[in-house]
Amino acid sequence: MNTSTPNRSVITDNCPPVRNNQLPSHFSLLSPLFRESYLTAEYCMLSNQPKLGGIYVIPSSQSPSLWFGVVFVHHGLYQGGVFRFILKFPDYFPDSGQIPVLSFHPPIFHPQIHPTKGTVDLKRYFRHGWIRGNNHVWQVLKIVKSIFYKMDLSHPVDKSAAEMFEVNQENFIAKVQQEVDLSVSRVYDEPPDGYKDPHYIRFSKYDSSLHDNIRAKALQPLFNVLKSPVRSDEAAKKGLSFMSTP
Known part of the structure; x- marks a missing residue:
């Protein structure tokens, strides 16, 4: 399997040094320019974060507020899965206090993933909303990666998945394996409608x-x-x- 998207270290080689994501005071906190600069700084920070192996993101060519991502699960119940996700940042981010929205496409059978929307409930991790300077996008990515390795059944988004895990783990494991197999079968698919973007992460077969x-x-x-x-x-x-x- 080969990806045509540059790896994270290559993309961030030319990023300027950033400390606490501070930007010049003349930036209007509500301006598109500020939001783009903030998100660029957040993206550059990813290359310095440990334990993000197996997860890749790249901003859309159309908007800095839309990122494409994919996570490769290397062990655990979801081992072998290649799961795509979309990360959207709200208007007036980061000073509106609103939390980014991360959704898997297609949705995945998982207690912490909405069965039809594919969204992960990030509010449980950022209970006071998004606080600029304290919260960072790399934290979101670590959370998303962790849900595939540590099964947390507290406050499940998909209650049927949580119930199956507790009552009949054999059926749960079989269902998860179907999800893994489906993700692998779709790895070479073209972008879905609405996401036909040059930066959408594509894979090509080994030649x-x-x-x-x-x-x-x-x-x-x-x-x-x-x-x-x-x-x-x-x-x-x-x-x-x-x-x-x-």
């Missing part, structure tokens, strides 16, 4: 004539480390966690 050379170049540094007579502690520093230090 050895195109991708073998790229794959070899990407793996070459790892092969060089494995072949070199370096000390194990030096190898460990290069990210080879299976090599123990003396």
Whole structure:
């Protein structure tokens, strides 16, 4: 599987340094320019956040208030799932106090995801609304990622899913596997109506004539480390966690 969208580190390489997301005082807090600058700063912050592996986002080419995203689930009940989502920021964000709206397309069978709207109830995590300077978009993404690894049945959005998990986990697991299989079968689908955007995250099937050379170049540094007579502690520093230090 190959994605035509640049990875997050490439996209954010040219982002200016940001501290506490502070912008010049002459920006009107309600202006579109301020909102765009704020969201650009928030997007740049993502590259510095740990534990966001497996989740990718990119702003729409049409509006900074609309982001496209996809999460790859690597273990747990939803392992193997490739779930797409849309992140929308409200008007007058971030100073209206309103929380962004994140929805999965299509909806996923999950206690914390609305069965028809696909939305995640973020209000339970931001009980005082969105507070600029305290709250950040990376927190939203961490929350969304976490719901696939830790099953929280308190205040479920989809009560039928929560009830099935408690009463009949075998049926729940079977239903989840159907969701995972469906997500994989749709991974190469074109964008749905209303989201035909150049920045919509698309995937293409592996083509050895195109991708073998790229794959070899990407793996070459790892092969060089494995072949070199370096000390194990030096190898460990290069990210080879299976090599123990003396």
